[in-house]
Amino acid sequence: MTRAKYKDLGKRTVEFYGHGIKNLQDIEIKGRLIVIEGPDASGRSTQIQEITTRLEADGHAVLNTGLKRSELVGRGILEAKRDYNLGRKTLALYYAADFADQFEYKIIPALQAGYIVLADRYIYTLIARNLVRGLDRTWCHNLYGFAIKPDIVFYLDVEPSVLIHRVFQKNSTLDHYESGADIGLSEDMYESFLIYQKRISQEFHAMQKKYGLIPINGNRSMPEIHNDLQKRIDGFLQRVGNQ
Amino acid sequence: MKAEPRGKLIIVEGIDGSGKSTQIHLLEKWLAYKGVSVFRSEWNSSEMVKEITSKGKKKGLLTPTTFSLLHATDFADRYERNISPLLRAGHFVLADRYVYTAFARDIVRGCNPEWVKKVYDFAIKPDVAFYFKVPVDIAVDRILIGRPKLKYYEAGMDMNLSNDQYESYRIFQGRIIEQYDSLAESEGFTVIDGTLNIEEQQNIVRKKIMPLLEGHQTKARTRR
Numbered sequence: 001m002t003r004a005k006y007k008d009l010g011k012r013t014v015e016f017y018g019h020g021i022k023n024l025q026d027i028e029i030k031g032r033l034i035v036i037e038g039p040d041a042s043g044r045s046t047q048i049q050e051i052t053t054r055l056e057a058d059g060h061a062v063l064n065t066g067l068k069r070s071e072l073v074g075r076g077i078l079e080a081k082r083d084y085n086l087g088r089k090t091l092a093l094y095y096a097a098d099f100a101d102q103f104e105y106k107i108i109p110a111l112q113a114g115y116i117v118l119a120d121r122y123i124y125t126l127i128a129r130n131l132v133r134g135l136d137r138t139w140c141h142n143l144y145g146f147a148i149k150p151d152i153v154f155y156l157d158v159e160p161s162v163l164i165h166r167v168f169q170k171n172s173t174l175d176h177y178e179s180g181a182d183i184g185l186s187e188d189m190y191e192s193f194l195i196y197q198k199r200i201s202q203e204f205h206a207m208q209k210k211y212g213l214i215p216i217n218g219n220r221s222m223p224e225i226h227n228d229l230q231k232r233i234d235g236f237l238q239r240v241g242n243q
Numbered sequence: 244m245k246a247e248p249r250g251k252l253i254i255v256e257g258i259d260g261s262g263k264s265t266q267i268h269l270l271e272k273w274l275a276y277k278g279v280s281v282f283r284s285e286w287n288s289s290e291m292v293k294e295i296t297s298k299g300k301k302k303g304l305l306t307p308t309t310f311s312l313l314h315a316t317d318f319a320d321r322y323e324r325n326i327s328p329l330l331r332a333g334h335f336v337l338a339d340r341y342v343y344t345a346f347a348r349d350i351v352r353g354c355n356p357e358w359v360k361k362v363y364d365f366a367i368k369p370d371v372a373f374y375f376k377v378p379v380d381i382a383v384d385r386i387l388i389g390r391p392k393l394k395y396y397e398a399g400m401d402m403n404l405s406n407d408q409y410e411s412y413r414i415f416q417g418r419i420i421e422q423y424d425s426l427a428e429s430e431g432f433t434v435i436d437g438t439l440n441i442e443e444q445q446n447i448v449r450k451k452i453m454p455l456l457e458g459h460q461t462k463a464r465t466r467r
Binding site: 018019020021022023071072073076080083085086087088089090092093094096097100101104105136138139142143145146 | 305323
């Protein structure tokens with residue numbers, strides 16, 4: 001274990017993507033925000049578990065967050081999604097409310113307290129889904145203008161043809177929304193899944209530069225991906241600890 | 244805000260106690276009497292969102308951002324399923340409060356004005372937007388006459404304006420009026436003096452709506 005890990009990560013101000021939130025403009029945070037993005041069944045949750053275990057073993061306080069987990073609307077979204085007539089903007093806004101609730105009540109306070117926040121997806125998945133559903137680009141980006149820029153964002157990039165087998169191993173059926181069945185891409189669910197995931201992946205690639213996402217080859221085995229991610233995270237923490 | 248629908252969208256704005264709901268009710272009756280196919284849409288009424296919003300409100304969990312986003316969700320649900328398709332199909336839609344209510348309340352709560360306006364920019368601009376302007380004391384007295392129990396967010400208690408809920412409500416409503424006043428010109432509100440008597444106000448409203456009826460297919464009124 002390197003000494004750097006015991007160093008204070010240092011206080012700093014936050015940077016928002018857009019206008020931010022009024023009462024958070026001048027706050028100082030001590031923690032770090034690390035995000036792992038990637039489609040369903042890409043192995044995100046497994047990776048997050050492993051990384052959490054390691055970071056805690058190294059003495060860091062870690063908070064996990066993810067989508068649809070807010071106290072305010074997390075369950076409401078699950079119920080609302082059963083209503084397949086739900087409009088696209090409505091669902092987009094609902095997800096934004098869920099994200100905002102966790103952002104203000106969990107992510108920010110944890111960062112202020114010096115936690116490493118490990119986010120199982122952040123605004124990028126939400127933006128990508130909205131864009132694939134034809135919502136206006138500026139509108140989608142403005143919507144999440146209240147979010148802060150994370151320290152690092154990894155994107156588990158998995159070929160749709162590889163991904164579909166992982167989905168079957170995990171659930172044995174294809175999810176309605178994750179297959180884009182709500183946007184009429186194809187009569188055939190299998191086909192629809194491939195087209196949808198390809199489009200999501202294209203949006204991620206387009207966001208890579210704008211948001212500095214780090215693509216991680218997700219076609220490899222779970223231990224290989226974990227080694228890769230862990231090395232990068234350890235390296236990052238060491239760097240910030242030495243600054 | 245986006246392109247023309249075929250129907251007509253008429254909206255009313257004003258603080259609680261400004262008399263706007265009475266006026267829209269009378270307008271609806273008149274249009275229906277004339278055989279116009281008319282629908283009504285009310286603020287904060289989407290079944291799906293209502294339960295969650297009220298739960299969050301009860302627990303005092305809402306921040307200005309989540310308050311704003313939940314109301315936007317509610318509005319989007321009504322807009323996507325109800326207002327927009329009705330307009331596309333050529334009907335008259337009367338909205339008791341529209342996006343301006345959100346602009347005013349959210350901005351008073353401290354949300355960024357540009358952010359809020361962009362969030363709602365999918366909504367079309369109304370054909371006519373009435374703003375019932377009433378001095379804050381008159382409107383507040385109308386509401387508080389029976390000293391009703393105000394709700395936490397309704398009274399603006401989340402903004403720490405005053406420890407007294409009635410005082411807080413008064414300050415909050417005053418700030419909303421400031422927002423409406425600043426929106427009035429840029430958004431082209433038809434401002435109506437809400438202190439006039441009900442008939443006078445309705446008369447002005449109907450005169451303003453009259454031109455919209457020209458060329459609008461009205462079905463012959465059938466007596467039963």
